[in-house]
Amino acid sequence: xxxxxxxxxxxxxxxxxxxxxxxxxxxxxxxxxxxxxxxxxxxxxxxxxxxxxxxxxxxxxxxxxxxxxxxxxxxxxxxxxxxxxxxxxxxxxxxxxxxxxxxxxxxxxxxxxxxxxxxxxxxxxxxxxxxxxxxxxxxxxxxxxxxxxxxxxxxxxxxxxxxxxxxxxxxxxxxxxxxxxxxxxxxxxxxxxxxxxxxxxxxxxxxxxxxxxxxxxxxxxxxxxxx
Amino acid sequence: xxxxxxxxxxxxxxxxxxxxxxxxxxxxxxxxxxxxxxxxxxxxxxxxxxxxxxxxxxxxxxxxxxxxxxxxxxxxxxxxxxxxxxxxxxxxxxxxxxxxxxxxxxxxxxxxxxxxxxxxxxxxxxxxxxxxxxxxxxxxxxxxxxxxxxxxxxxxxxxxxxxxxxxxxxxxxxxxxxxxxxxxxxxxxxxxxxxxxxxxxxxxxxxxxxxxxxxxxxxxxxxxxxxxxxxxxxxxxxxxxxxxxxxxxxxxxxxxxxxxxxxxxxxxxxxxxxxxxxxxxxxxxxxxxxxxxxxxxxx
Numbered sequence: 203x204x205x206x207x208x209x210x211x212x213x214x215x216x217x218x219x220x221x222x223x224x225x226x227x228x229x230x231x232x233x234x235x236x237x238x239x240x241x242x243x244x245x246x247x248x249x250x251x252x253x254x255x256x257x258x259x260x261x262x263x264x265x266x267x268x269x270x271x272x273x274x275x276x277x278x279x280x281x282x283x284x285x286x287x288x289x290x291x292x293x294x295x296x297x298x299x300x301x302x303x304x305x306x307x308x309x310x311x312x313x314x315x316x317x318x319x320x321x322x323x324x325x326x327x328x329x330x331x332x333x334x335x336x337x338x339x340x341x342x343x344x345x346x347x348x349x350x351x352x353x354x355x356x357x358x359x360x361x362x363x364x365x366x367x368x369x370x371x372x373x374x375x376x377x378x379x380x381x382x383x384x385x386x387x388x389x390x391x392x393x394x395x396x397x398x399x400x401x402x403x404x405x406x407x408x409x410x411x412x413x414x415x416x417x418x419x420x421x422x423x424x425x426x427x428x429x
Numbered sequence: 430x431x432x433x434x435x436x437x438x439x440x441x442x443x444x445x446x447x448x449x450x451x452x453x454x455x456x457x458x459x460x461x462x463x464x465x466x467x468x469x470x471x472x473x474x475x476x477x478x479x480x481x482x483x484x485x486x487x488x489x490x491x492x493x494x495x496x497x498x499x500x501x502x503x504x505x506x507x508x509x510x511x512x513x514x515x516x517x518x519x520x521x522x523x524x525x526x527x528x529x530x531x532x533x534x535x536x537x538x539x540x541x542x543x544x545x546x547x548x549x550x551x552x553x554x555x556x557x558x559x560x561x562x563x564x565x566x567x568x569x570x571x572x573x574x575x576x577x578x579x580x581x582x583x584x585x586x587x588x589x590x591x592x593x594x595x596x597x598x599x600x601x602x603x604x605x606x607x608x609x610x611x612x613x614x615x616x617x618x619x620x621x622x623x624x625x626x627x628x629x630x631x632x633x634x635x636x637x638x639x640x641x642x643x644x645x646x647x648x649x650x651x652x653x654x655x656x657x658x659x660x661x662x663x664x665x666x667x668x669x670x671x672x673x674x675x676x677x678x679x680x681x682x683x684x685x686x687x688x689x690x691x692x693x694x695x696x697x698x699x700x701x702x703x704x705x706x707x708x709x710x711x712x713x714x715x716x717x718x719x720x721x722x723x724x725x726x727x728x
Contacts, residue, residue: 253639276644283641293636297449307640312435354640 205231205362205393206252211261213247213417221247222417225261229395231361234388236404236428237397239414245397248414249364252395253285254278266361286355286363286392290370292347294339294354300326301335304354311358325353329383345376349383356387363387365396369403377403404428435646443653447661450626454658457622461662461713464615465706468608469670472702475604480693482564482597489567489590491559493574494582497525503579504555510577511557516570520559528553554581564594612713619717623655627721634725644726651722652715659714660707667703674699 206229213222221244229235237245250256251263254270263270266284273281294303301322308318326332329349339347348368355363365384369377381403388394398404404411411428413421447454493511495504504522511520529551533540543551559574561567567585575583627634637647675695684691 278638279641279643279646282639287639293632293639295633295636306636309438310435310637310640310642310646312431312438314430314434358640 203231204228205233205266206395207262207264209262211251211258211263213244213251213256214259220417222251222258225417225419227412227419229393231393232388232391234385234394234407234409235396236407236409236411237395237414238399238401238404238411239420243414244417245414246366247417249366249395249397252362253287253364254281283358284361286352286358286360288348288351288355288363288365288368290367292339292344292351294347294350296339298338299335300331300337300339300342300350303339303350304357307354307357321357322353325357328356328386329353343376344372345379348372348380352380352383352387356392361393363392363394365394367397367399369398369400374402378406381407439650439653442650443657446626446630446650446654447657450629453622453626453629457619457626457658457714457717458662460615460618460622461659461710462665464611464713465663465666465710466669468611468709469666469702469706471604471608471611472705473670473674475601475608476698476702477693478597478601478604481690482594482601484691485590485593485597486561486564489561489564489585491561491567491571491574491583491585493557493559493577493580494584495555495557496579496581497554499555499579507557507577507579511559511574514570514573516561516563516566518560518562520557523556523558525551525553525555528556564590565598567591612709616713616716616720619655619658619714620720623651623658623718623721624724627651627725631725634722638726647726648719648722651718655714655716655718656711657714658718659710659712662714663707663710666706666710670702670706671699674702 206227208225208227211222211225211227212220214220225244225248237248239245247256251258252265252270254273258271261271265281268281268284270281295306298306304322304325305318308321313321323332323335326335329352331346331349331353334342334346339350342350348371352363352368363384368384369380372380377400384394384396385407405428408426408428410425411421411423412419413423493507495507499507508520508522511517529543529546532553533543557574559570561570567590571583571585574580634647678692678695681692683694
């Protein structure tokens with residue numbers, strides 16, 4: 203079943219730079235997709251449009267049945283609640299503990315405390331950080347911080363997890379640990395789209411790979427065909 | 430239940446926000462405190478001036494002296510004419526005999542002199558005591574009464590009354606203008622202070638937006654924080670009002686310079702003023718926050 207559909211999507215920034223031109227793409231539920239390409243090929247713009255940080259100039263973007271391009275700024279939260287996003291720089295609250303950082307994503311929706319506790323413990327277990335719930339971000343390694351960010355992104359049970367170079371700041375061994383966590387999450391049914399520069403990871407994971415170039419799809423490798 | 434949990438969390442976050450960014454909060458609170466003290470002084474002054482004006486209005490009477498040769502029917506005619514004048518609230522006829530009697534009753538000296546007067550010797554005249562609705566236009570009422578045939582003299586403390594009333598009026602207006610101006614200035618000052626607080630929490634807001642918090646979700650804790658700053662800022666002005674005014678009132682025995690200018694009794698005046706101060710503090714704080722956080726939300 204289709205989760206994401208892009209039809210003739212074009213994005214030109216106010217500066218006149220065209221980042222995406224005539225992009226067509228379809229991603230099914232439960233897929234794990236890598237998006238790769240050289241710097242400036244439009245990877246970041248593409249995923250920013252998926253979670254409606256940017257609006258397409260033309261074309262249609264449908265995510266989980268919502269026409270993302272047509273969402274007004276005040277309604278953006280509707281799509282954000284269906285999507286988890288993980289960044290290269292983790293974006294954690296430095297003055298909050300691991301537990302608080304993850305719980306934060308549930309608290310704003312008025313979920314009861316015991317339910318929050320159960321969910322937070324469950325996801326922290328999934329990312330292997332249950333023993334660090336009282337630590338602050340500064341007390342954790344990069345890999346651990348990224349796992350907290352992943353836990354926060356998936357605690358709401360999103361249909362889609364978008365990862366913008368999640369391993370960009372990590373060493374190869376830690377990167378693979380993160381990939382293992384992501385694969386776990388994918389197995390549980392969450393669709394994952396990951397932007398990366400690391401060809402090693404892409405080759406190792408054996409997933410669908412979309413190569414972008416100058417804002418267009420240059421190649422779309424089926425699962426297991428990228429070498 | 431869910432709404433209560435969200436409100437509870439918002440209140441908790443607002444408290445956390447105030448204490449986590451304590452130096453900035455203190456700046457906002459001091460700002461509100463100083464303004465509210467000035468506002469309190471203005472309110473107290475304004476209400477008292479208003480009160481003075483009312484007292485003056487109540488006391489000031491136009492006395493119209495009648496020609497003693499007039500017959501009863503002519504006096505009735507004058508009475509009708511006075512009743513038709515605009516701005517006349519009430520009028521009362523006082524005969525020369527009543528006045529003479531009153532004066533004799535009030536002092537033995539008067540009595541000893543006046544009791545020997547014959548009807549012709551008595552220089553006291555029949556009068557009409559007229560009260561006006563609007564003291565500012567007492568002058569025109571006096572002029573109209575003077576034009577009525579049979580009235581020889583009109584007195585009401587001309588000049589002094591108008592001057593007093595116009596001074597009170599100016600003070601009253603200055604108070605209102607300064608209160609409004611102060612409130613506006615404070616709202617913007619607070620807005621700017623809170624803006625700095627919020628700028629330092631950009632990351633937090635960014636993350637909230639990212640995980641799907643609606644604009645309302647983000648805005649409410651900040652608005653409650655503004656409310657809290659406003660309430661905290663009004664504590665000192667309220668205490669100052671309650672104790673300050675009560676002390677002032679008892680030190681002056683409830684009057685300023687003369688028994689003519691009476692101060693408003695402290696209760697319930699100080700409590701209403703305190704409520705007004707708290708209200709202004711809260712509204713100004715909330716408005717400041719709302720304005721500051723608006724900039725950080727794409728709406």
